[in-house]
Amino acid sequence: MAVVKKLHPKWFDNFATSTSIPFDLKIHSGFVAEDKGKIIGFLTFTSDEGKARISWMGVKPKFHGKSTGTSLLKALEKELKNIGLKELRVETLSELTEYEPYEKTRLFYKKMGFKVESTKKIKSKDKGEMLYLATLVKNL
Numbered sequence: 001m002a003v004v005k006k007l008h009p010k011w012f013d014n015f016a017t018s019t020s021i022p023f024d025l026k027i028h029s030g031f032v033a034e035d036k037g038k039i040i041g042f043l044t045f046t047s048d049e050g051k052a053r054i055s056w057m058g059v060k061p062k063f064h065g066k067s068t069g070t071s072l073l074k075a076l077e078k079e080l081k082n083i084g085l086k087e088l089r090v091e092t093l094s095e096l097t098e099y100e101p102y103e104k105t106r107l108f109y110k111k112m113g114f115k116v117e118s119t120k121k122i123k124s125k126d127k128g129e130m131l132y133l134a135t136l137v138k139n140l
């Protein structure tokens, strides 16, 4: 949650920070990245009817661009391949909703080999505005 707080409100809104993430983190599995004994990044995942997806992922802003996200994702991919899963999904803000911070997030997932599978329009649980959410998929 210390990492989440550093990503609020730019990437994680009030509802995600106060409600969605704290509950999901108690239930979902995950990995953390450490620097000098302190957690600087995390990735959680879950599965529904045999389909694995990243639920939450974040790296403290001052550590962005230093391969922490890549390491977290590689750890997850290794585990999923061992289980025998062939695909990994993640939902993120679509390019149809213009918001600069998530351009970087999309570039990250693109570099990691994810492709857009579908896009849906949703109502934000935070402020109620309409957003486009993309489901990205990567073959493992």
Ligand SMILES: CC(C)(COP(=O)(O)OP(=O)(O)OC[C@H]1O[C@@H](n2cnc3c(N)ncnc32)[C@H](O)[C@@H]1OP(=O)(O)O)[C@@H](O)C(=O)NCCC(=O)NCCS
Pocket: 007, 011, 056, 057, 058, 059, 060, 063, 064, 065, 066, 067, 068, 069, 070, 071, 090, 091, 092, 093, 102, 104, 105, 107, 108, 109, 111, 112
């Ligand atoms: C997305 C996030 C987890 C990536 O973690 P990271 O440790 O910064 O990523 P990495 O350093 O491993 O980057 C890997 C590649 O992604 C791309 N990338 C990452 N950040 C980028 C940026 N700001 N601009 C352009 N490309 C970027 C690059 O291609 C990079 O490879 P390179 O360094 O060889 O060029 C991190 O930026 C983050 O916490 N963002 C805010 C929260 C968020 O968006 N979470 C996901 C919600 S779905």
